[in-house]
Amino acid sequence: xxxxxxxxxxxxxxxxKLKSHVSLTADLWSSNQNLGYLGVTTHFISEDFxxxxxxxxxxxxxxxxxxxxxxxxITSCLLEWGLVGDLFTLTLDNASVNNRAMKDMRDxxxxxxxxxxxHLHVRCSSHVLNIMVQAGLKxxxxxxxxxxxxxKVVISTPSRxxxxxxxxxxxxxxxxxxxxLDVPHHWNATYDMLNEALKxxxxxxxxxxxxxxxxxxxEDWSKAEALHGFLHEFSDATKAFSADRHPTAHLFLKMLLxxxxxxxxENYNSNELLNEMANVMYTKFEKYWINPNIVLLIAAVLDPxxxxxxxxxxxxxxxxxxxxxxxxxxRYSKKxxxxxxxxxRSHSLHVFITPDD
Numbered sequence: 515x516x517x518x519x520x521x522x523x524x525x526x527x528x529x530x531k532l533k534s535h536v537s538l539t540a541d542l543w544s545s546n547q548n549l550g551y552l553g554v555t556t557h558f559i560s561e562d563f564x565x566x567x568x569x570x571x572x573x574x575x576x577x578x579x580x581x582x583x584x585x586x587x588i589t590s591c592l593l594e595w596g597l598v599g600d601l602f603t604l605t606l607d608n609a610s611v612n613n614r615a616m617k618d619m620r621d622x623x624x625x626x627x628x629x630x631x632x633h634l635h636v637r638c639s640s641h642v643l644n645i646m647v648q649a650g651l652k653x654x655x656x657x658x659x660x661x662x663x664x665x666k667v668v669i670s671t672p673s674r675x676x677x678x679x680x681x682x683x684x685x686x687x688x689x690x691x692x693x694x695l696d697v698p699h700h701w702n703a704t705y706d707m708l709n710e711a712l713k714x715x716x717x718x719x720x721x722x723x724x725x726x727x728x729x730x731x732x733e734d735w736s737k738a739e740a741l742h743g744f745l746h747e748f749s750d751a752t753k754a755f756s757a758d759r760h761p762t763a764h765l766f767l768k769m770l771l772x773x774x775x776x777x778x779x780e781n782y783n784s785n786e787l788l789n790e791m792a793n794v795m796y797t798k799f800e801k802y803w804i805n806p807n808i809v810l811l812i813a814a815v816l817d818p819x820x821x822x823x824x825x826x827x828x829x830x831x832x833x834x835x836x837x838x839x840x841x842x843x844x845r846y847s848k849k850x851x852x853x854x855x856x857x858x859r860s861h862s863l864h865v866f867i868t869p870d871d
Contacts, residue, residue, distance in 0.1 A: 532561075588619065605636045620635075628853075642802045748773070
């Protein structure tokens with residue numbers, strides 16, 4: 515406990531000396547006993563320009579997770595670590611409870627926050643993507659049901675898995691300690707299940723025939739292959755969004771265009787199964803991502819490989835009012851620049867760069 519207190523004081527001191535701001539990510543969990551937990555992680559750039567990630571809280575909060583419980587949990591964290599005035603953005607899942615908690619927190623602490631908390635709440639991109647894919651999967655609930663059923667049979671008992679592994683070895687494949695099964699509410703579990711199942715298609719078919727279980731047809735496997743290929747595109751996007759050891763904000767718009775391109779890809783839309791799924795997902799895309807948080811747009815502008823031209827291209831591609839959006843971006847870029855210029859002056863640093871007029 516003494517070591518914890520010592521390290522905590524060192525980290526608080528580091529926060530007070532920062533010339534940059536701190537961004538937070540917060541996650542909520544519920545245990546099997548209906549106990550609620552809140553985890554809070556800080557992300558900041560140190561004086562040597564290194565990106566740091568520090569978990570500053572893992573605390574129990576009241577269950578069910580009300581907006582007040584979330585607000586109180588995060589606020590107590592900010593006060594405990596002296597971060598109210600240094601907070602830049604807070605990334606949370608796109609749940610209505612979290613949205614309400616952010617509104618209440620802005621009402622209570624907004625005047626003390628950097629830039630008056632104007633762009634505080636950043637919706638978790640991985641969670642939004644999960645919402646999109648889950649919505650798509652709901653319209654094709656039984657598309658790979660036969661494949662999933664035979665996997666359930668194989669992994670249901672150790673003896674069945676042993677028989678399956680004997681077939682695997684006979685076919686010259688690598689033995690499995692267990693196949694992956696789909697998990698509700700996590701679309702990537704569907705992808706992982708299909709990824710493994712397709713590798714062991716021959717073994718699963720042979721097991722079904724020899725053990726007198728219903729065998730997936732070639733049509734079932736074709737659907738599985740098509741869905742696997744479609745989901746693979748979003749698996750890559752999730753990995754890109756979930757990276758936390760290097761900056762990702764500047765890549766956000768690029769990933770949105772990749773996702774949009776997949777949803778509108780004729781190769782997928784010509785498939786009856788995937789067309790229905792893609793249409794539902796695109797509706798969610800328009801709901802959540804047509805107008806991204808302004809700080810993510812500024813991050814793209816600051817990337818030398820993109821700058822304002824890429825942001826303009828993004829809005830042109832998604833059919834938004836380009837001139838209006840670019841005027842808004844320019845206005846906020848200048849406001850942020852002037853705010854940081856003021857901060858740098860307070861640290862007795864000289865600033866030589868000026869924004870474009």
